[in-house]
Amino acid sequence: QKEVEQDPGPLSVPEGAIVSLNCTYSNSAFQYFMWYRQYSRKGPELLMYTYSSGNKEDGRFTAQVDKSSKYISLFIRDSQPSDSATYLCAMVQGAQKLVFGQGTRLTINP
């Protein structure tokens, strides 16, 4: 079993829809949770960063962490075609190492 599980998709939604992306994890030692966005043929870039359970909002993006269920989510409101990318969740364990999910490929259709 992988430490971080993420549905690779692909996920295709119409413009303006609310998108929900999720990851589950098995290692309760993970403390920090991140979402990276990776456009085609580019490197990942940090989108959201959270530490505690609960919600964190940044513009159209909301990151949610539920440590008791070992489950994290990223919501995108009013999705735009420019949001089309692969979204990777990432988590930190004490050994100074980022552990990534497989990434979900998202397409927003105009």
Add this chain to the structure above:
Amino acid sequence: DTAVSQTPKYLVTQMGNDKSIKCEQNLGHDTMYWYKQDSKKFLKIMFSYNNKELIINETVPNRFSPKSPDKAHLNLHINSLELGDSAVYFCASSQGQGIAGGLTDTQYFGPGTRLTVL
């Protein structure tokens, strides 16, 4: 200005060859990393260096050897290339010493080097 740059962008080579990928960051960061992303998009850390000192060395074949001539550069040399080495290799850097919390440890990724071994 490119923050983290890698050369070459594409590398096509034959099995058994030795090749190097170069990485440079102009962010003044102390820590640099190499990641491998396979065809299924799994991104996995290989090495990290902090101030030219090896910090993380994941279970990677000895054919892979990172070299950090200075804080701004981390090169990856691969000996005796195999078919399974085909992947996209990403360099990254962070200000802090990896991930101890806080945005100072945010990792910035380069554009990647797509390696194809024939």
